[in-house]
Amino acid sequence: MLFPRDDNITIPDGWTKSGIDSGDWPFTIVMTTPLADPLIDRLLKRVNDPLVPLISLLPDDRDWFDASGPGCWEQALAITERLEKLPEQIRNSANPEDIILARLHSRDADMTASYNTTQPGMVSYAALGGRLDAPAEAANKLVQRDCLSRSFFDRLHICPQCRGSALNVREECHACRSPQIDEQAIVHHFRCGYEGLEKTFKRSDGGLQCPQCNDMLRHIGLDYDKPGSAIECQSCNSINDTPAIGFVCMGCRAWHDAAQMPVRDWFSYKMTPAGTRTLLAGGVGELAPPDRSDTFKLILQQALQHETAFQTPFQVLRGVFAGDAATQTHNLRLASRTEDLVMDVLRSALRPVDTVTRHDNGVLILLPHMDREGIEPVIAEIEQRMSEVVRTDPGLRLDILSRREAEQLLEEL
Ligand SMILES: [Zn+2]
Ligand SMILES: [Zn+2]
Ligand SMILES: [Zn+2]
Incomplete structure (x- = not known):
């Protein structure tokens, strides 16, 4: 055609x-x-x-x-x-x-x-x-x-608002986040001990005049030295030791502090022999996520039975990623990375006998031999580790399920 x-x-x-x-x-x-x-x-x-x-x-x-x-x-x-x-x-x-x-x-x-x-x-x-x-x-x-x-x-930063990577990375003033900043040398006058930005010294022929004692500084190393530099903002005049780093998204114009910037890893891919076999056999077929809830279902069933028969308490936590709707829909790429991190945190905060599985838009956790009093410190521990490890707040909200809710969950699985 x-x-x-x-x-x-x-x-x-x-x-x-x-x-x-x-x-x-x-x-x-x-x-x-x-x-x-x-x-x-x-x-x-x-x-x-x-x-x-x-x-x-x-x-x-x-x-x-x-x-x-x-x-x-x-x-x-x-x-x-x-x-x-x-x-x-x-x-x-x-x-x-x-x-x-x-x-x-x-x-x-x-x-x-x-x-x-x-x-x-x-x-x-x-x-x-x-x-x-x-x-x-x-x-x-x-x-x-x-x-x-x-x-x-490669690893690219992504805009938390629009998920794009067209970003301008810039040095900014800590106070007003203007990028209009200049580096200024600091001058230290040995005799009177005054230390200040070079521009505060009046420049006259043959040297600099100290604003504190009015002496002339002629020889670096003898009269004065320059122990470092400072960042001066042309917009608000504040002075800092180092510039701040900010990102401006050229897609949606949002501004973000460097600490809030998620990253995304990109990969190149190659077909494997198994890939060719799958292809020639008709492909992977319908989009059905592999069912990971099966084991969880069995364990939950058992926990319910044991509680009835032996009065051994257990707890089920349901975690939901409660980010706002906009984040969730645009979030797929970042979400999988963040969720992986969340799973790592959960596994590290839980006992080896506890079971974690992904479910809907969140996770399910089953803690055998655990009563209601014991669960609160576990949640606190998870939240603590989460804040330390996961840079982008996944907004994970953990709810403790009642026995009735656990029974309902069993029906859903
Ligand atoms: Zn953006
Ligand atoms: Zn001086
Ligand atoms: Zn400023």
Whole structure:
């Protein structure tokens, strides 16, 4: 399919022209002139097939294109030949994990991360052709399934408000956070002991005049020295030893202190032999999270029985990530990292006999042989460790479940 349509283009042997709705598969979209990103995006949404190759007759190194310039027809042909051999399920799968496997296989490519300033996250994967919204999340799931292996690419700060990584890192005044600051030398007059910013000394020919004793300072090392420097704000005149560090998000304009800035690790990915096998066997299939609640269910069942039979008390804590709704929806990337940290903290704060599992938007904790009095210090301990270890407050709220609630929970699991 030629886009935009151009009847003067000679099609190589073996190719036929077709329209978008012709029903032929696989086909190739051939871009005859360079188009702006939004137009390409719209076209691809219309085609609505993340596997279809897109080539450009003119050289173009944007992620969209599988190939461009001379030789692009041959490369597209190679891709379509590999696509034709894929199982039907994979071709029609809307699961991002399947799409990644199918694209890497058909493009015979790795999912290599590179910086891309056209993306809010500042990183993209050319092999995916801009067809997936959150490729790293899906790729990380494939790593868990051993279908991909990954290697570290880079760690980027992300804006806590919009999750973007287009950030300006700057030195600022501690008092008013203006970036308009200057470093000034400090001058120390030996004879009278006065120490102050160099600009407080009047400069006259041959030296500096001490503002305290009016003596002239002529020889550094003999009359005076410069023991260091200070940061002076041009905006509010405050003076500090060091500048503060602040981040300004160029996406949403929010300002953040360096200490509040979460980071995100990016990886490059490679298909493993298991990945190829999964692909050729039809893909990972429906998006169903692996069921981790099973063991928890059994243990909870047992705890309830033991309490009834032997009066051995147990406690169940339900933890919910209670960040605001906006954070939760935009939060997926950060959330998984933060939640991993939270799980680490929980495991370290609990006894080896306690069980932790993820559940809905939070966690479940079962503490056998524990009465109501014993649980409060445990919660305090968890909260303490959490504040020490987890930099971005995950807003985890822990509730103690009553026996009735624990029984209800058993029904839900
Ligand atoms: Zn932002
Ligand atoms: Zn002096
Ligand atoms: Zn200031």
